[in-house]
Amino acid sequence: MKNGDLHTLNQPLTLPCGTVMKNRMVKAAMTEGLAAPDGLPNERHAKLYRTWAEGGCAVLITGNVMIDGSHLERPGNVILDHELDEAERSAFSAWAEAGSAEGCQVWMQLSHPGRQTPKSVNPHPKSASDIKLRLPGGQFARPEPLTTGEIGQLVERFAAAALTAKECGFSGVQIHGAHGYLISQFLSPSCNRREDEWGGSIENRARFLRKIVSAVREKTGRNFAISVKLNSSDFQKGGFGPEDARQVVKWLQEGGVDLIEISGGTYEQPRMLEFEGIEPVQEIKTRASTRAREAFFLAFAAELAAQARAPLMVTGGFRTAAGMAEAIAADGISAIGVGRPMCGDPGCVGRMLKQGADLPRFEKSLGSPRSFLGVNSPIRLIKIVASFSVMAWYYDQIVLLGDGLENDPDTRTFTRFLALQGRESKWMKARRAWLEQQRQVPAD
Ligand SMILES: Cc1cc2nc3c(=O)[nH]c(=O)nc-3n(C[C@H](O)[C@H](O)[C@H](O)COP(=O)(O)O)c2cc1C
Numbered sequence: 534m535k536n537g538d539l540h541t542l543n544q545p546l547t548l549p550c551g552t553v554m555k556n557r558m559v560k561a562a563m564t565e566g567l568a569a570p571d572g573l574p575n576e577r578h579a580k581l582y583r584t585w586a587e588g589g590c591a592v593l594i595t596g597n598v599m600i601d602g603s604h605l606e607r608p609g610n611v612i613l614d615h616e617l618d619e620a621e622r623s624a625f626s627a628w629a630e631a632g633s634a635e636g637c638q639v640w641m642q643l644s645h646p647g648r649q650t651p652k653s654v655n656p657h658p659k660s661a662s663d664i665k666l667r668l669p670g671g672q673f674a675r676p677e678p679l680t681t682g683e684i685g686q687l688v689e690r691f692a693a694a695a696l697t698a699k700e701c702g703f704s705g706v707q708i709h710g711a712h713g714y715l716i717s718q719f720l721s722p723s724c725n726r727r728e729d730e731w732g733g734s735i736e737n738r739a740r741f742l743r744k745i746v747s748a749v750r751e752k753t754g755r756n757f758a759i760s761v762k763l764n765s766s767d768f769q770k771g772g773f774g775p776e777d778a779r780q781v782v783k784w785l786q787e788g789g790v791d792l793i794e795i796s797g798g799t800y801e802q803p804r805m806l807e808f809e810g811i812e813p814v815q816e817i818k819t820r821a822s823t824r825a826r827e828a829f830f831l832a833f834a835a836e837l838a839a840q841a842r843a844p845l846m847v848t849g850g851f852r853t854a855a856g857m858a859e860a861i862a863a864d865g866i867s868a869i870g871v872g873r874p875m876c877g878d879p880g881c882v883g884r885m886l887k888q889g890a891d892l893p894r895f896e897k898s899l900g901s902p903r904s905f906l907g908v909n910s911p912i913r914l915i916k917i918v919a920s921f922s923v924m925a926w927y928y929d930q931i932v933l934l935g936d937g938l939e940n941d942p943d944t945r946t947f948t949r950f951l952a953l954q955g956r957e958s959k960w961m962k963a964r965r966a967w968l969e970q971q972r973q974v975p976a977d
Pocket residue numbers: 561562563564595596597642709711712762796805806848849850851870871872873874924927928
């Protein structure tokens with residue numbers, strides 16, 4: 534670890550919109566699952582984000598906030614899908630304020646899950662086309678294709694949510710265009726089979742994302758940070774690939790996006806967490822010299838950065854200060870996203886920025902990537918349950934932070950998975966009861 538590396542990571546960054554990030558470190562979006570059935574942020578969000586803000590990052594990107602309450606990604610999502618009343622506004626403002634401690638900024642990640650949501654959460658999902666997720670276990674319903682009118686309404690919802698986020702004190706938004714959620718479904722030729730202006734060529738598949746970006750910019754003005762999280766590839770045969778990603782990055786830059794976060798993968802091929810998917814991975818051809826490094830998507834992002842005008846951020850696998858500093862100094866990356874280390878050790882980035890300490894690798898103790906019975910089991914159902922079980926460990930750590938408690942090192946993930954299933958089905962029942970109660974209250 535060289536002194537120069539610490540200097541590199543601590544350098545401020547001015548984004549095209551004029552926002553200054555105090556250093557190069559960003560907490561990547563992680564779904565919190567902490568909202569009550571009303572979908573509002575609460576004191577647990579405030580506690581969690583204050584803790585993270587004190588942890589040293591320049592920007593905290595929130596977990597995915599749903600722009601349509603009828604289409605949740607998971608129980609406990611924050612929902613922002615209507616004009617807020619005063620009390621609701623203060624709930625969002627309190628969240629933004631908590632995450633803005635110590636000169637930190639909070640950007641709200643806005644998303645719609647499309648078909649990528651369990652049946653138990655949404656038995657009637659919508660997507661670009663009626664292509665079901667190819668995961669065993671019957672957990673996911675066949676989606677219904679969105680009509681042209683519905684697509685237009687969703688564009689407006691993204692823009693309205695972004696404006697509300699700005700009014701409530703968030704200093705930016707991130708549009709979730711990655712990981713197989715709705716925007717990513719539109720981008721992918723394997724699940725977007727539309728024959729109208731929203732499907733077919735990459736121009737058409739990217740239209741939904743580009744319209745959202747311009748509607749958000751129009752509503753929020755020039756001085757508000759807009760980020761997009763984009764896959765470098767879906768790593769699936771016939772899916773959104775690196776050629777598509779290069780073109781979309783070009784358009785996003787022309788569209789005035791301030792920070793493009795490069796990630797990759799979907800539920801079917803969860804490369805963002807370095808889990809194996811259900812099919813052989815379609816690798817991206819990249820320069821061999823960078824291939825062996827710790828970060829999953831760096832080689833591709835470095836190639837993009839060579840031609841890019843807007844700042845790029847890369848997330849996935851970064852754990853060493855030297856690796857991150859090199860990505861910035863040698864590969865032209867502007868910011869580094871960190872996810873899992875922040876769940877079990879919220880102060881780790883601050884220690885790295887001061888003393889050069891590397892970040893914890895919780896993934897090592899949660900099952901080796903080569904283990905036979907686990908996330909890389911040859912038995913598809915075991916592989917999937919094991920991946921969701923590992924996620925349950927991270928979800929639990931987020932809940933503990935929200936409650937102001939210490940991280941729990943017990944790594945028996947399967948029991949956590951079962952407990953999570955129980956909690957989430959209880960939440961869904963409470964949500965249905967809440968919606969029913971809302972229907973009975975006459976509108977003013
Ligand atoms: C518990 C958990 C929740 C996540 N939720 C989201 C999310 O809401 N939105 C998103 O874009 N990525 C989400 N991710 C992916 C992370 O943002 C990040 O891309 C991934 O964890 C890889 O980075 P890491 O190796 O630093 O953890 C989540 C990851 C974890 C572990």
